[in-house]
Amino acid sequence: MANQGPAYYSPYPAATYEGVITPPEGKALLLEEIVDEEIAMREIAKVMLTKENATIFPGPQVLYGFNEEAKKKATLIKEMSEILNANMIPMYDYRPKYPKIDAEVEINPNHPNLTIWHNNIKAAIFIGVHCHYANVALKMVRSETDCYTVAICGLSGHEDAMATLRDQHSSELEKFNKIAREVKKELGL
Amino acid sequence: MSKITDMTDTHNWSGQRLVTADELLFEAPREKHFMTGSEVLKEAVKRCTVDASVSYPITPQSEAAHLIGELWAEGYVGTYFRGENEFGVMSEVAGCAMAGARTITTTSGPGTLRAMENFAQWSGTRIPCQLILMARGINSPLTIQPDNLEVSYMLETGCQIWYAENVQELFDMSIAAFVVAEKPDVHVPIITVVDGFFVSHTREAVMLPADDIALFPYEPYKSPLPPIDSETPPGRFLRDPFVMKSNYISYATHASWQFEIRSAVERSRPYAEHFLDGLVHTTGSEDAEIAFVTCGTASHQAKEAERELMKLGIKSKVIKLRTIRPFPEEELITALEGVKHIFVPEFNVVGWLEKEVKKALYKKTEADIVGGPRVAGGMSMPAEAIIKEVMEKINPGKGA
Numbered sequence: 001m002a003n004q005g006p007a008y009y010s011p012y013p014a015a016t017y018e019g020v021i022t023p024p025e026g027k028a029l030l031l032e033e034i035v036d037e038e039i040a041m042r043e044i045a046k047v048m049l050t051k052e053n054a055t056i057f058p059g060p061q062v063l064y065g066f067n068e069e070a071k072k073k074a075t076l077i078k079e080m081s082e083i084l085n086a087n088m089i090p091m092y093d094y095r096p097k098y099p100k101i102d103a104e105v106e107i108n109p110n111h112p113n114l115t116i117w118h119n120n121i122k123a124a125i126f127i128g129v130h131c132h133y134a135n136v137a138l139k140m141v142r143s144e145t146d147c148y149t150v151a152i153c154g155l156s157g158h159e160d161a162m163a164t165l166r167d168q169h170s171s172e173l174e175k176f177n178k179i180a181r182e183v184k185k186e187l188g189l
Numbered sequence: 190m191s192k193i194t195d196m197t198d199t200h201n202w203s204g205q206r207l208v209t210a211d212e213l214l215f216e217a218p219r220e221k222h223f224m225t226g227s228e229v230l231k232e233a234v235k236r237c238t239v240d241a242s243v244s245y246p247i248t249p250q251s252e253a254a255h256l257i258g259e260l261w262a263e264g265y266v267g268t269y270f271r272g273e274n275e276f277g278v279m280s281e282v283a284g285c286a287m288a289g290a291r292t293i294t295t296t297s298g299p300g301t302l303r304a305m306e307n308f309a310q311w312s313g314t315r316i317p318c319q320l321i322l323m324a325r326g327i328n329s330p331l332t333i334q335p336d337n338l339e340v341s342y343m344l345e346t347g348c349q350i351w352y353a354e355n356v357q358e359l360f361d362m363s364i365a366a367f368v369v370a371e372k373p374d375v376h377v378p379i380i381t382v383v384d385g386f387f388v389s390h391t392r393e394a395v396m397l398p399a400d401d402i403a404l405f406p407y408e409p410y411k412s413p414l415p416p417i418d419s420e421t422p423p424g425r426f427l428r429d430p431f432v433m434k435s436n437y438i439s440y441a442t443h444a445s446w447q448f449e450i451r452s453a454v455e456r457s458r459p460y461a462e463h464f465l466d467g468l469v470h471t472t473g474s475e476d477a478e479i480a481f482v483t484c485g486t487a488s489h490q491a492k493e494a495e496r497e498l499m500k501l502g503i504k505s506k507v508i509k510l511r512t513i514r515p516f517p518e519e520e521l522i523t524a525l526e527g528v529k530h531i532f533v534p535e536f537n538v539v540g541w542l543e544k545e546v547k548k549a550l551y552k553k554t555e556a557d558i559v560g561g562p563r564v565a566g567g568m569s570m571p572a573e574a575i576i577k578e579v580m581e582k583i584n585p586g587k588g589a
Contacts, residue, residue, distance in 0.1 A: 014448035016455035022374050060415070094415075096429040110432050110442045131373055131413030132315050132449065139445040155411060156374035160452075 014139060015159040022157040022166065029157060029164040037165060037172075038179065044125070044150050044163050045084065045180035049189055051123035051148060054086040057107050059129030060093050061154070069170060070128075076173040077127060083180045085189075089115060091129055109133035113144035121145075126161065127152040127168075134158055152176070196406065201238045203264045205403035210368040214361060214464065217398035224395050226388040229356045230295070230321060231256035233363040236403045240267040240290035245278045248333045249385035250295040250323040257293070275300035279307030279320075286316035286378075289409025289416035291367060293318065297385055298325035298332075301339045305346075311378040312347030312450050315414050317370035317407070318378050320348075321363060323385040324485075324536075326566055334567020335385040337485065340513070341541035347450040349379040349457055350514040351465070352484040356393045359383050362511075365464035367404065373411045375457040377450060382513075384536060386567075387486040413453075454515050461512055468517035471524050473506030474499070478529040479579060480556075482521065482546050484510045487534045493572035498579065505579070510542075518549040525550070530582055531558045534575050538565035557582070 015021075015032070023029040028040030048054040058077055065071045081088050091107050101108045103118035109129070116124065124147050126134050134151060138160035141149050150165075151158035152173075157166030165172070195202035208217070213236060224232070230253045234242070242261070244254035261269035267290065272278030278294055285292040296304065301322060311318065322343070326336035343350060351366060353359040363381050370379040383389060409416040431438045461468055473495045481491035488509040495505045508524045510517055525531065531554075533543040543560030550558065562578045564570045 014452045016452040017448075021456050021459070097431075100431075108429070108431075110429050111438045113441070114438075130415055132376075133414070135413070135449045135452065136442070136445045139448055140441050143445070144441065156372070156456075159456075 020159045022159050023164060025167065028166065029159060031162055040163055040165055041176050041179045042183055044165070045176070045183040046187070047123050047148050047163070048084040048086055048125065048150070049180075049184055049187055053119055053121045054084060054123040055119065055121045056081050056084075056086050056088045056125045056127065057091055057129065058088060058127055059091045059134070061130065062128030063090055063092060072170040073128065073173060076170055076177060080173065080177055080180065083177055083184060086125070087119075089119070091133070094130075094133055107137070109137045112137040112141050116141060116145045116147045121147050123148045123150070125150040125152055126158075128154075131155060131158070135160055201403050201406065202267070203403075205236070205238070205401055207238070207405045208402045210365065210404060210464065213398060213402060213404060214364060217402060219396040219398050222395050222397050223392055224356060225390055225392050226323070226356045226359050226383055227252040227256055227390070229360045229395055230363060231260060232397055232400070233360045234293060235260055235265050235400055236398070237293075237364055237367055238291065238403045238406045239265075239293055240407065241285040241292045242266055242269045243272050243278045243281045243285065243292070243294050244269065245272045245275055245296070245300065247275070247297045247300040249325055249335070249389045250297040250321070253295045253321065253323065253389065257295075275304040276307065279304035279311070282318050283307060283311055283314065283316060286311075286318040287314060287417045289407070289412070291371070291407035292316075293321065295321040295323060297323045298327045298339055302327055302342060305342065308343060308346035308348055308378070313446070315376045315412070315450070315453065316378055317367070317376050319363065319366050319370060320378065320380045322380050322382045323389045324382055325385040332566060335387050336537055336565055336567050337382070337384055337535075338537040338539060338541075338565070340382055341537070341539055343380055344514065344541065344545075347377065347447075347454070348514065349375075349377055349454050349512070351379065351381050351461070351512050352510065353381060353383045353388065354485055354488045354509060356388060356391075356395045359388060360395060360397065362465070364404065367407075369457050369460040369464060371407055372457070372460055373413060375453055375460065376413050377453045377457075382485065384486040458515050461515070465511050467520065468510070468512045468515075469520045469524055470509045470511060471506055472509075474504035475506070476527060477504040477506040478527065479503065479505040479532070479583070480525055480528040480530070481505065481507045481532050481534060481575070482510065482542070483507060483534055484513065484542060485536070487536055487570065490570045490572055491534055491575060494575035494579070497572055497576055503579070503583075513545065516545060516549055521546070521549060522553055525554055525556060528554075528556050530579070531556050532575070532578060533558070533560050534570060534578075535563045536565070536570065538563065
């Protein structure tokens, strides 16, 4: 069961029920604490570099090249996975999967815990997933697993992740990658 | 008829200059007009760059729906059509909003109940459409009288619910409602309620900004669910075999989904706080031991009673709730500090607001909560009825 975050005792946790909502502009969220973006970026990099089977879950908004920003982000996310030594399991889309999802090759928003259990993932970044699906998946992951979740969001962020960065565009992803390199060096990895 | 291709970066299809919600609501100069609630709603919609409106007649909202139709004829609203019935209307609203259109509709009384299934579907699909609910009775024998019992049926649909007291609030709220409902982290439908006839059909002074400015259009690509297109048909997320089955994964998905809808409503608090200037408005004596907790036109009547009680040397205050979903629990508790007697005057037979207030205040106040006075079926609630209720409580046996 979930052992992290402010909704620890709830079988189906929702951080808003504990009074935690998305961070204000220019800030980030670490559990229920509002912090400067750079502090959160350092913590996220540290967690991803030190937890078992760290994985990035890129969603449709960065998997499909529907505009130049999406293409740029996709390149930076690939770079991010190399810096963090992280695997990548995509969330291609939100279509029904028949006869069942293949947890080896993709994560489904309606049962993300299967992918996390199957691959024994202890830290994960959700990026480019439409907000509603990210929030549904994050609630389930918090409820069903001990995976440390990170939301890197282009809009307002996700209070149900253990760490949330909001308004993340390609310039912010470049900043994150730079910080992640520094943290990696500090950890001697 | 306007076309979406007429839109530029600075002006919408009808030539109105595009402005932020803050400029439209707080900064633009205003002039005084004298209008009914239905006319004022037309003025609000005129300034909202609305893509779509679906109509169906039912008293007392028919006039508002027909006036929005005039806006379409004048080129201010993108598309406008009549539904087959209220169920059809709300389904069509869902379709418009899922496709990325800023959509508004209106209904009243039995129409609300006929369309009921759709409201939970609206919130489940996280469309940011707006329903203006001009409340009226729903029961047999059929009535067209103002009575807000149907609001109780809307409380657990997962939609945001705001309540306007008068025509001015209806204007400002229905503009702010789009803005808050469309915030990416909120993005759930909003129901803006007014008491039918008392607001829809009465003429009052109202301050309006010029009509050559309007809200920036809705940006569907900031939606938390992808808007429908040929690759993304509506309801795709409903068809997953795991979700449709009855097993543990299905349970987990549905529970998370439902908590997420309610979380989205909770996330609207700071935005509503800004655009409504607080979730509750308090008038009267700050140090009063008697408080009225109200919404809608009951607030107006309670304010009348407060003034009359003051003449009798009795201090009271009126705490008007402007949002019901989210329910402003903390704000209410703060406003009730020092209060010993709480009265909840209502225009319905079941006392849905009393239940909400009692639930929010359970074990959080030592004040005595009186669910009344209560009128139903469209009867008016004179200030004397409220004063009588108060006097019987604080001056038992002696009356007013």
